[in-house]
Amino acid sequence: MSLNKVQLISALGLAAVFIIDIVTPTDYTVDILYLCCILAVFKQSIQTIIGFSFSACLLISLSLLIAVENGLMLNLSVWVNRGISIFAICIVAYIAAHYNKLSQLSRDKEKQYSKALEDMLFITSHQVRKPVANILGLVNLIDKDADASSLKEYHEHLQASASELDTIIKELNNFMEQAEQDQHTELDNFTAL
Incomplete structure (x- = not known):
């Protein structure tokens, strides 16, 4: 040794x-x-x-x-x-x-937090966005094939909701990425002490 x-x-x-x-x-x-x-x-x-x-x-x-x-x-x-x-x-x-x-417990807690944040980022960016992309695709299909006025109205609501959900998910994803960067910065500052 x-x-x-x-x-x-x-x-x-x-x-x-x-x-x-x-x-x-x-x-x-x-x-x-x-x-x-x-x-x-x-x-x-x-x-x-x-x-x-x-x-x-x-x-x-x-x-x-x-x-x-x-x-x-x-x-x-x-x-x-x-x-x-x-x-x-x-x-x-x-x-x-x-x-x-x-200190070791704190480091372990930070690792767990980072892992949970990574999992949440994956779910948000892949699993939640997939249905939104499907909804947007369906809206495009309805837009091309829809003749009835009520179908057109449903289409507009569905499109607005899907677009809003897409925007929220993007904001959530950006927020979580920023939180992860802040967490890494705090961890770097803590370990520098």
């Missing part, structure tokens, strides 16, 4: 923060810097978020063990700060994973 650019930068950041944590006196709290590395992978996969969060918590614990191994006497505030940092990393990891899940 290879790391992408963001993951590589975050991994290097975790290593740098760990080194800073080791060389800095234990009274100084640098644990919050681990959170920056977690925030960098905020939009990555859930597995990546959990992996980096686990790594950060492990490095915080490891820095405590190194301090204890070196014989440093750690006061209660150091333990509390480290515990709070681990807790904060867990919360950020949960929020990032939840954000990732919601």
Whole structure:
């Protein structure tokens, strides 16, 4: 498994923060810097978020063990700060994973919407227009063969209705194509964030 650019930068950041944590006196709290590395992978996969969060918590614990191994006497505030940092990393990891899940649901919803819109466009442009074309063809036939005045009157009404239906369907089709283009524009704007 290879790391992408963001993951590589975050991994290097975790290593740098760990080194800073080791060389800095234990009274100084640098644990919050681990959170920056977690925030960098905020939009990555859930597995990546959990992996980096686990790594950060492990490095915080490891820095405590190194301090204890070196014989440093750690006061209660150091333990509390480290515990709070681990807790904060867990919360950020949960929020990032939840954000990732919601983003995926949003993308799935957009795909479903686009598919439904495509289906509606197909029905409008092919299945609904076919009967209208048939009506218009029949009107032309009646126009050529009609002699009676009542037949002529029916013909005029049928032609007007068919033409109106044809116009409405064309407008609906244009409206739905525009809605689809707007949806793609919104999706592109959302993914650009």
